[in-house]
Every structure is written in C-alpha cells, then in structure tokens.
Amino acid sequence: MLNEFNFEELKATDRLPSPSGIALKMLELTSRDNASLEDLAHLIQADPALTSRLLKFANSALIAPRRPIVAIQDAVIRIGMGGVRNLVLGLSLVGKYRGGACRNFNYERYWAGSLAMAVALSFLSHRNRIIAPEETFTLGLLADIGRLALATVWPKEYARCLEKAGSDEIAGATGRSPLLNLERKHFAIDQEKLTVLLLADWGLPEIFRDALAHSKEPASASDTRTQILARQIAFARTITAWCLAQARDEHLPALEWHASNHELDQDSLPDFLEEVETAWHAWGKVIEVRTDLPPEFPPKEQAGATGRSPLLQSMPGLDIVLVDDDPVLLAKLSKQLQKADHRVRTCRDGREALKMILENPPQLVVTDWTMQPVDGLTLSRNLRRSSLGPHLYLIMLTANESEDDLVEAFEAGIDDYVTKPINLKVLLARIRASQRIAALQVELAKERTELEHKAKELSLANRKLEQLANTDLLTGLPNRRYAQQRLQQELAATHRYARPLGIMILDLDHFKSINDSLGHTAGDQVLQHAAQTMQKALRASDVLCRWGGEEFLAIVPNADLAATGKLAERLRRHLLSHQPTELTLKRPVTVSIGLGACPPARDLEQLLHLADEALYRAKEKGRNRIETA
Incomplete structure (x- = not known):
C-alpha cells in the first residue's frame, strides 16, 4: 500500500514520537565514524537511572554473563554499541x-503489552539466536510504535x-482489524506502515522492518533469517495477548x-510462559511500567466536557498552592479555602513550593512574603522566569x-496582594x-485546541487529496506521478550518501491476449492480483x-545491480x-523484468533508459525472464 506519503512533512510538524535527552545524544554519537565504546559509556554514566537499567539488562538471563x-x-x-543505542532509544520513548x-x-496497557512483547521476543531469540536478544528486546518494545504515533499526532x-x-x-492482537x-x-496510512517508517527513520536494521511486515502474514516454511524472525514476532504477539x-x-x-x-x-x-x-x-519494576493491570472499563468522559463555555458556567474552584511557614495559619487558610470549593496543597517554604509547583502546576499560588530559607519574593521571581510563568x-x-515594598513585589511578578x-x-x-x-485562560486554551483541531x-x-493524486485506483499502488517524484528523492539520497539504487521495470507477459479473450474485467483482476502478489515479494x-x-x-x-537482480528473481518466481x-x-x-541501477546510471533519464532497454531485451528473448542493459 502507500507507504511514505508526506512522512517527511509529518516529521517536520514535530508531533511524531521521538527520543529525547540522552537518547538523542546517543543517536548523534553512534552516527559518527569515530565513536568509541568509551565515549558511549561516558555518556550513559551521566544518567544514573539509565546506568542502573543497562546494568540490570547486562546481568539478565538474556545476556547470561x-x-x-x-x-x-x-x-x-x-551488549555492543548497536544494542545499547537501540535499547536506550526504546527506553527513552517509554x-x-x-x-x-x-x-x-x-x-x-499499550506499554505493558510492548514490554511483554520485548521480553517474549528476546526469550525466543535466546532459544534460536538469529538476532541477539538485546537487539530483539528493542524490536519488541517498538513493534507497535505506529499505534502510539497515531494517538500522539491525531489524539482526537x-x-x-x-x-x-x-x-x-492491545499489542498482542493478531490478524487484520477494522x-x-x-x-x-482517515490518515492515509496505518499503524503497521507507520511503525516500519519510524524504525527506518531511527536507523534500526532492515531485517527488523522486513520481519515485522512478514509477521502478520501466514507462517512461511522458509528458513531465511527474516522468516525465522517473523515467526518469532508472531509467537511473541500471541504470548503478549496471553500476558494481558x-x-x-x-x-x-x-x-x-x-x-x-519453536521446538x-x-x-x-x-514453564516457558x-x-x-x-x-x-x-x-x-525496572523501567516503571505497570504490569498488574486492572480489567478494562469504558473510558471516562473528560472532566468539564460539557460543551458550554466556562465563562457561562458558575466559576469552578481553583487548584491552589498555599505557602506559609506558620503551620497554624496554613491549616486554617487551607480549611477555609477548601470550604470555598478550591483544591489546596500546602508548603512551608519557598524551595519546597517551587519543586511542587514545577512538578504539578496549579492555577493560583498564594504565598507569604517572609519565609526561610527561600522567601515569597524569590519564589515569585523564579516562577515568573520558568515556562509556567505566564x-x-x-x-x-x-x-x-510601604509603597517601595509593594512596587518591589509587583516587579517580582505578583498579580495581587x-x-x-x-x-x-x-x-x-x-x-x-x-x-x-483562569476562566479566560481555559476559554483561550479551548479556542486554541479547536484551531489546532481544524488545522x-x-x-x-x-x-x-495527495493520496488520491498519487494513487492508481485500480491496484491501490502509487502511480506514475508518485514514482517519478520518489525516484528523484532516492537519486538525490544516492548521490548525497554514496549508496546504490536499483530499479525494475516489470511488464506482464501476453496481457493483451487476456483482455482480448476474457474481456477488460478479467484483465483488471489480473492486474490487481499481480500487484498484490509482486508487492509481497519485495522488502518493506x-x-x-x-x-x-x-x-x-x-x-x-x-x-546495487546484483542485489536488485536477486530480488527480481524472487519476485518473478513468486508471481x-x-x-x-x-x-x-x-x-x-x-x-518480464528489466533492471537498472545507479551507478552506473548518472541521472533519472539514464536510469529509466537502461531499465527500459533491458525490459525490451527480456521480451525479445522469450519473456518471463530478467535482463540488464
């Protein structure tokens, strides 16, 4: 199906799930040719929690030191540089x-299922070591990241x-679904395709993406590394469903x-389960993902979703942080404000209050001026400098x-006294x-949300609309317009990164005779069948x-040309x-298939010409064959 329409545009919106903090630094570090294990270890040690988790993983039964x-x-x-990189990537997203x-x-439930998938897949790969367990742990953790991406980009x-x-x-669900x-x-893409695109964007191995794509298909008897991994993924999904x-x-x-x-x-x-x-x-417990999940119930309606403007309702109580070093006054005010339908948290000094407010922001802060070790004036200045300030x-x-004291207080950022x-x-x-x-802020936030929703x-x-413009309606495949755009992009990447690019031009043999003898409806059925069959033989x-x-x-x-030829032969046999x-x-x-590659081709025109010339030779030599120019 259509696989990367507007993916780069979607990435540019900065709404797709992305690693943060140390994981981004690690991705940057491991992309360098001169990156060393010592550099990587030094970076990890800057995060004590990550250090603890990696040591736990290195000493687990999967690694068996x-x-x-x-x-x-x-x-x-x-674990290896690649294993650490991928593991940190997965943990950062969690x-x-x-x-x-x-x-x-x-x-x-999503993360509980993803973790169950990671553990199950790593145990299976430990039994049949096609891929190292430390690598498949990450694959399992990210195997359904496309679902999280859709929920993140378009929540409503x-x-x-x-x-x-x-x-x-749930992460363990099997089969196609509504x-x-x-x-x-709704989105011109589905969770499975988006997962593959994200894994490719983060640099995970191609065998991971191919195996994920094949894991939803009927089990193959083939013993290639991709097919074995695909069967392990399918089994891990079933184990995940059992866990949940x-x-x-x-x-x-x-x-x-x-x-x-799996023997x-x-x-x-x-015993294995x-x-x-x-x-x-x-x-x-190690990565703080809840695994003792309660039974699922229908989701609750969001609080306050009445459809009416907050300004037209009686004004609701506020979330208030009350700060004073006098415990008697603090208790008295807290009780009185709660009677007025406000939700109150209390602190006895500015330092504790700053931490509480930054971790869980209120709508209103009521603070005493004179406190030790941090007074109300310093607290107000620090809050106004933070991202919560406005x-x-x-x-x-x-x-x-005194007039001077009040001026100083207002300059520090207070709204009233x-x-x-x-x-x-x-x-x-x-x-x-x-x-x-606060009611005005809620109203503005609602309007902003509505504008974002409309956008x-x-x-x-x-x-x-772009999908329709780039889709062949009969086969559901991208059309010639999309193919030309995509070829230009791939050629640019080929020249930029000095990597090869192969193409095939494929022509169904004796197709005219099908239309002539059985009619165009039969011809359309053959085109649809061939499109679906050939696509399954290709890589993700x-x-x-x-x-x-x-x-x-x-x-x-x-x-390159040799690799493209092997893939073309697999496709020809599959059809x-x-x-x-x-x-x-x-x-x-x-x-019949004609092959072209860059190099030796230098530009799009020459690449297509070489493949077209090779296809003509394949037809000339008897059809149902592969030729190169």
Missing part, C-alpha cells in the same frame, strides 16, 4: 510517552477511530500451535504596606478575580508503483507460483 557485570564500560562491551491526550487509547481523531472500531487494540481500515481511511488477557485459556490453542514451530512441546510450554511472565513483571496567578500575603492579619472576605474576593483570569483536519484532508523498504498499462516500476533503495484462482487462463501470468 559468566561473571557479574558491575561497570557500565563492561556492560557496553557485552519514559517520554507514558500518557497522552488520546482519550480512548490505554497508555498503561484517533480516539474516534478506536471508538468506532469497538475497542483499543481499526487498520479506519486508519488508512483476563481469560488466558482462550489463547492456549494459538500458543500451542506457535510453540510447535516447545505441551509439557515445556507452561511462566519464565516470560516473571521476567515481564521484573522488567516492569500561566500562574500569584497573590502575596504580606505585613508590608493581601495584607496581614488576613481578612478572609478580602482574600476570597481577590481569589475570585483570579478565577475570572489537523485540514492537514488530513490535504493528505487524502521497496516501493512498487503502477507505471502504466500492464507495466510496473519497483524502486529498490540501497541495492509464477501464485496464479489467480478465480480465472481460467490459457497461460500462467508471468512477468
């Missing part, structure tokens, strides 16, 4: 996206899709079927009424003024387009062995 690893340098050497604005998306729209699809899919169709309809299920017995038939393909009999399967589950709970309302409690001893009626009157400001709807409409990173008539064009990034069953044809559907 001969002696305990206590130094981060040893852990980096044992920390950054624990919650979000998508109402019907169960964030706790995706909430409606989840509601319409019937439920929030949700995927809704995603493609309330009624686990329902999953046993599927588990037993997968187990038989696990019915007697050893329960128990081992995975124990590790899942242990890792949940959104807080500050009231100072003070016994100072109340003199001591405190008159409760005066304080409540001043607070009502802050309530009106997103417009963006989606534009994506759908390859792009198959309808070039025109019975001709197709495949773009094969990062592949030959998968014939349309609903038609009675005089001869099997086959394809």
Whole structure:
C-alpha cells in the first residue's frame, strides 16, 4: 500500500514520537565514524537511572554473563554499541510517552503489552539466536510504535477511530482489524506502515522492518533469517495477548500451535510462559511500567466536557498552592479555602513550593512574603522566569504596606496582594478575580485546541487529496506521478550518501491476449492480483508503483545491480507460483523484468533508459525472464 506519503512533512510538524535527552545524544554519537565504546559509556554514566537499567539488562538471563557485570564500560562491551543505542532509544520513548491526550487509547496497557512483547521476543531469540536478544528486546518494545504515533499526532481523531472500531487494540492482537481500515481511511496510512517508517527513520536494521511486515502474514516454511524472525514476532504477539488477557485459556490453542514451530512441546510450554511472565513483571519494576493491570472499563468522559463555555458556567474552584511557614495559619487558610470549593496543597517554604509547583502546576499560588530559607519574593521571581510563568496567578500575603515594598513585589511578578492579619472576605474576593483570569485562560486554551483541531483536519484532508493524486485506483499502488517524484528523492539520497539504487521495470507477459479473450474485467483482476502478489515479494523498504498499462516500476533503495537482480528473481518466481484462482487462463501470468541501477546510471533519464532497454531485451528473448542493459 502507500507507504511514505508526506512522512517527511509529518516529521517536520514535530508531533511524531521521538527520543529525547540522552537518547538523542546517543543517536548523534553512534552516527559518527569515530565513536568509541568509551565515549558511549561516558555518556550513559551521566544518567544514573539509565546506568542502573543497562546494568540490570547486562546481568539478565538474556545476556547470561559468566561473571557479574558491575561497570557500565563492561556492560557496553557485552551488549555492543548497536544494542545499547537501540535499547536506550526504546527506553527513552517509554519514559517520554507514558500518557497522552488520546482519550480512548490505554497508555498503561499499550506499554505493558510492548514490554511483554520485548521480553517474549528476546526469550525466543535466546532459544534460536538469529538476532541477539538485546537487539530483539528493542524490536519488541517498538513493534507497535505506529499505534502510539497515531494517538500522539491525531489524539482526537484517533480516539474516534478506536471508538468506532469497538475497542483499543492491545499489542498482542493478531490478524487484520477494522481499526487498520479506519486508519488508512482517515490518515492515509496505518499503524503497521507507520511503525516500519519510524524504525527506518531511527536507523534500526532492515531485517527488523522486513520481519515485522512478514509477521502478520501466514507462517512461511522458509528458513531465511527474516522468516525465522517473523515467526518469532508472531509467537511473541500471541504470548503478549496471553500476558494481558483476563481469560488466558482462550489463547492456549494459538500458543500451542506457535510453540510447535519453536521446538516447545505441551509439557515445556507452561514453564516457558511462566519464565516470560516473571521476567515481564521484573522488567516492569525496572523501567516503571505497570504490569498488574486492572480489567478494562469504558473510558471516562473528560472532566468539564460539557460543551458550554466556562465563562457561562458558575466559576469552578481553583487548584491552589498555599505557602506559609506558620503551620497554624496554613491549616486554617487551607480549611477555609477548601470550604470555598478550591483544591489546596500546602508548603512551608519557598524551595519546597517551587519543586511542587514545577512538578504539578496549579492555577493560583498564594504565598507569604517572609519565609526561610527561600522567601515569597524569590519564589515569585523564579516562577515568573520558568515556562509556567505566564500561566500562574500569584497573590502575596504580606505585613508590608510601604509603597517601595509593594512596587518591589509587583516587579517580582505578583498579580495581587493581601495584607496581614488576613481578612478572609478580602482574600476570597481577590481569589475570585483570579478565577475570572483562569476562566479566560481555559476559554483561550479551548479556542486554541479547536484551531489546532481544524488545522489537523485540514492537514488530513490535504493528505487524502495527495493520496488520491498519487494513487492508481485500480491496484491501490502509487502511480506514475508518485514514482517519478520518489525516484528523484532516492537519486538525490544516492548521490548525497554514496549508496546504490536499483530499479525494475516489470511488464506482464501476453496481457493483451487476456483482455482480448476474457474481456477488460478479467484483465483488471489480473492486474490487481499481480500487484498484490509482486508487492509481497519485495522488502518493506521497496516501493512498487503502477507505471502504466500492464507495466510496473519497483524502486529498490540501497541495492546495487546484483542485489536488485536477486530480488527480481524472487519476485518473478513468486508471481509464477501464485496464479489467480478465480480465472481460467490459457497461460500462467508471468512477468518480464528489466533492471537498472545507479551507478552506473548518472541521472533519472539514464536510469529509466537502461531499465527500459533491458525490459525490451527480456521480451525479445522469450519473456518471463530478467535482463540488464
């Protein structure tokens, strides 16, 4: 299907899930040719929590070191630069996206499922070491990142899709679902394709992306590394569903079927599942992901979503932080403000208050001036300098009424003041003024949200229009217009990064005779069948387009002429062995293929000319064959 329409544009909006902090520094470090394990270890040691988690991983049963690893340098050497990089990438996303604005998306359940997938896949790869377990742990953690991306970029729209699809899919769900169709309809992309694009953008190995794409297809008997990993992913999904299920017995038939393909009999399967589950709970504590999930209930409506402007309602109570070093006054004021329907938290000094406010911002801060070690004036200045500054309302409690003192207080950032001893009626009157400001801020935030929502709807409409403009309606493949644009992009990348690019021009053999003998409806069926069949033979990173008539064009990034030829042969054989069953044809559907590559081609015109010339030679030599110019 369409795989990267506007992906670069979507990245530019800065709304897609992205690693943060130390993970970004690590991605930058490992992209350098001169990066060393010592540099990597030094960077990790700057984060004690990350250091602890990597040491825990290095000493786990998955790595099975001969002696305990206590130094981060040893852990980096044992796991490897690529393994550490990918693991930190995954862990950073867990920390950054624990919650979000998508109402019907169960964030706790999503991460619990992703962690179960990571543990299950790493245990399976430990049994059959196609890929190192430390690498597959990351793959499992990010195997469904496309769902989180959709919930992050379009929270309201995706909430409606989840509601319409019937439920929030868990990470262990198998098979195609109504949700995927809704995603493609609304966003011109689905979670599976977006996952592959994100993994490619973050530099994860190509075998990960190909295996993910194949894992949703019927199990293949092939023993290539990609197919074995794909079967491990499919089994790990079933184990994940079992971990998250309330009624686990329902999953046993599927588990037993997968187990038989991984040298696990019915007697050893329960022990294996128990081992995975124990590790899942242990890792949940290490990276702070909840694994003891309660049963799912329908999502609650968002508080205050009445559809009416807050200014037209009776003004709601405020979230207030009350700061005073007098415990008696603090208790008395807190009780009186709570009686007035406000939600109050208390602190006894400015330092503690600053930490509390920054961690969980209130709407109003009421602070005494004279406190130790940090007074109210210093607290006000620090708050105004922070990112919360424009959104807080500050009231100072003070016994100072001199003109100079009050000027200093207002310059420090306060909005109002109340003199001591405190008159409760005066304080409540001043607070009502802050309530009106808070109500205006809520109204403005609502208007801003509505504008953002309309902008997103417009963006989606534009994506759908561009999808239609770039799609061949018969086959669902990208059309010639898209193929030419994409080829220009890939050629630019080829020249910039000095990497090869291959293309194939494919022509269905004897297609005219199908139209002449069976009619154009049958011809359309053959084109649709050939498009779907050929696409399955390609890698996840390859792009198959309808070039025109019975001709197709495949773009094969990062592949020279030899690699493109091997892929073309796989495609030719796959089409030959998968014939349309609903038609009675005089001869099997086959394809002739002409190859081109850059280098030796220098530009788009020469690349297409070489492939077209090779296709002509393939037709001349008898069809159902591959030729190069």
